[in-house]
Amino acid sequence: MDRARTDQDLKRGKDAGLWDSIKETVKVGVQALLIALVVRTLLFQPFNIPSGSLIPTLLIGDYLFVSKYSLGYSKYSLPLSEYLPFEAKGRIWGAEPKRGDIVVFKLPKDNATDYIKRVIGLPGDRIQVIEGVLNINGRAVKRERIADYSTTDAFGQPTLVPQYRETLPNGVTHEIIERDGDRGLWDNTQVYTVPANHFFMMGDNRDNSTDSRDLGNVGYVPYENLIGRAEVIFFSIDEGAAAWQIWNWPWTVRWNRLFKPIH
Structure with missing residues (x-):
């Protein structure tokens, strides 16, 4: 017992x-x-890059971290914001992005699609592109030709395209490419006057970027649509490779891009 x-x-x-x-x-x-x-x-x-609009700075297959706290918070900073039942305006603890920052935002056209571009125009700025050269407030931005960039053409064939080092008025320097030279669709534009509380965004791949130059599809981006600033690439894999196929990583991961700060 x-x-x-x-x-x-x-x-x-x-x-x-x-x-x-x-x-x-x-x-x-x-x-x-x-x-x-x-x-x-x-x-x-975390965000991943699905298109080449920011080549050569960001490549298809890059995975990056975006800091939300750097710009404060709005309705669109919240997950699944397009499904929220309320309409919040403005930002909490807001801080405006600086010219040259790469920023993720909700596309103004539907307030749902995530876009990533570089901040070129601040509220009140006058932006224009003349024969491929960016002009801000009536002054041409410094553009220095450097070594051609190796990429692919519209048919997927390897090609070399003109590459420039562009220096914005606040001293921020970055590279851009001109796939169609200075005769692309958006290489000669009207003068855009950026409204209050809005920003003008452009891609570094100037001839292959749907951005604020296209008023019908992107246009001026409201301050409240900003989600955060791109900070660092934490993972990168070749275009067309599957990130989940870890057995291929030794050959498909771009090891030299891991933990690379974004400028």
Whole structure:
């Protein structure tokens, strides 16, 4: 009888220990999910680059972290913002982006599609492109020809295209490419006057970027549509390669781009 009672006590003890272990595992899992949610909602959000509009700065297959806190928070900083039942205006703890920052924003046309471009025009600026040269407030931006950039043409064939080092009025320097030379569709434009509380965005791949020059599809970007500033590339894989195929990583990962700051 005593032995039977002892066996039962041992079984109860084992069951209690197993249950405590399960509860602890669930607790740790919930805590991890909450931390991840807070980080994604308030601090950093991962994005991947699906198009070549920011070549040579960002490549198709780059994965990057965007800091939300750097620009403050708006309705569009929240996950699934397009489905929220309320219409919030403005920003909390807002800070305007600087000219030259690369920023993720919600496309004004639908307030749902994520876009990433470089901030070129600030509120009140006059922006124009004349024969491929960017002009800000009536002055041509410095553009220095450097080594041609190796990319692909519209048919996927390797080609070399003109590459320039562009220096914005605040001293920010970055590279741009002109796939169609200085005769592309958007290489001669009207004068754009950026409205208050809006920004003018452009891609570094000037002849292959749908951006603020196209008023019908992008246009001026409202301040509240900004999500965050691109900070660092945390992963990068060749265009067309599958990130989940880890057995191919030694050959498909662009190791030289990992943890590269974004400028």
